[in-house]
Amino acid sequence: MDNNMLQAQAGLWNLTFGYLKTMSLRCALDLGIPKAIDNNGQPMSLSELHSVLSLPPSKKSHLFRLMRLLTHFGFFVDNSNAGACTEAVYDLTAQSRLVIQKNESANMLPFIRCSLDNKWLKPSLHMADWFMQDSKQIPFELANGCTLWEIASREPAVNKMFNDAMVSSSCLFNDIIVKKGDEIFKGIESLVDVGGGNGAMAEVIAKNFPHVRCTVLDLPHVVHGKPNDGIVKFVSGDMFDYVPSADVVLLKVEKILHS
Ligand SMILES: C[S@@+](CC[C@H](N)C(=O)[O-])C[C@H]1O[C@@H](n2cnc3c(N)ncnc32)[C@H](O)[C@@H]1O
Incomplete structure (x- = not known):
């Protein structure tokens, strides 16, 4: 050879x-x-x-x-x-x-755990099937039989796993927002985080830049039970039907745009 x-x-x-x-x-x-x-x-x-x-x-x-x-x-x-x-x-x-941080908001374990969960690994076994089908289904749906949002709405454990993962995927990003925020939020009075999940990012913004009124829009099973007396207002709904008005619309994490 x-x-x-x-x-x-x-x-x-x-x-x-x-x-x-x-x-x-x-x-x-x-x-x-x-x-x-x-x-x-x-x-x-x-x-x-x-x-x-x-x-x-x-x-x-x-x-x-x-x-x-x-x-x-x-x-x-x-x-x-x-x-x-x-x-x-x-x-x-x-x-x-990064996976053993005592400070929960800086621990990436929930994100890594969720990404390596069988529900997320399974689609990779169906990539060729997905290519061969002329359908709008994403590989996750093909492998799991329905969308992630459908599973999350009926299985609280999956809902929690995913929302915690999203919070933990943002931990390093939050620091950047805080450092650059004076520049980013200059002249901004209100912001809506569309598909904002648990509201972790909105909370960081509201806490550090109190002149920005922050709202989170997400699906009912995500927003359900969230107290609305804090610094972030939660609105339950479908972004394709309605988005609360605000100076800025935040769409964070790539999956929002192809939800
Ligand atoms: C990838 S996660 C991003 C979460 C958050 N923005 C973050 O970065 O941590 C996508 C979010 O979009 C929400 N979502 C999906 N479809 C939606 C829809 N039609 N209307 C509102 N929110 C939706 C999901 O429930 C989920 O919380």
């Missing part, structure tokens, strides 16, 4: 097994590895980690492989080279710290 063919095979294997990178992350979260290292208060050897997770002895070498893969992609770091250790010693990195 010449060099070009070897390169081609490496590329093809990379494409073929790329999904294992994602599934390894899900496995680490399912096993609670970032939390275990964080709870330890200091880097953890492979043996310590294996013992804390209470995994069978036969799985120790597999745990090593899992950790090696995630270390390669920067989710963990192996500190063993720094000392004279004979086995790997794992610590958290900036990436893994």
Whole structure:
């Protein structure tokens, strides 16, 4: 085999097994590895980690492989080279710290969890079916039999999982809004966040820029039960029927426009 063919095979294997990178992350979260290292208060050897997770002895070498893969992609770091250790010693990195933040509004775990949930993974198995159908259904509907909004309206757990995910996907974005807000909201008196979910972004804006009256419009199952005596007003409805008037309409997160 010449060099070009070897390169081609490496590329093809990379494409073929790329999904294992994602599934390894899900496995680490399912096993609670970032939390275990964080709870330890200091880097953890492979043996310590294996013992804390209470995994069978036969799985120790597999745990090593899992950790090696995630270390390669920067989710963990192996500190063993720094000392004279004979086995790997794992610590958290900036990436893994994002899923164990004590400050809930800065923790990305709900977003990662939701994105790796079966309902969200399943559509990727139906992409070719979707391409072959001349229909308006998105792959999520094809795989799950209905829209996310329909599932969320009848399954409170899915509704919560998704809304929490949206809040957590915004955590870093909120800081930017606060830093740049004086410029962005100059002369603005009112804003409506269309499809604003739990109202996390609207709340950040209302709290930091009190001259902006903030309203959130979202579907009934999302807005249901939200108190309307706070700094954000919640309106229940369908954006295709009605959008409350305001100086600014905020449409945040790409999925709004093709809802
Ligand atoms: C991708 S989420 C974005 C949530 C929020 N903007 C954020 O960035 O965290 C889309 C939101 O649009 C809402 N939505 C979907 N269809 C809608 C419609 N027809 N009218 C109003 N809201 C809708 C969903 O309930 C959901 O909260």
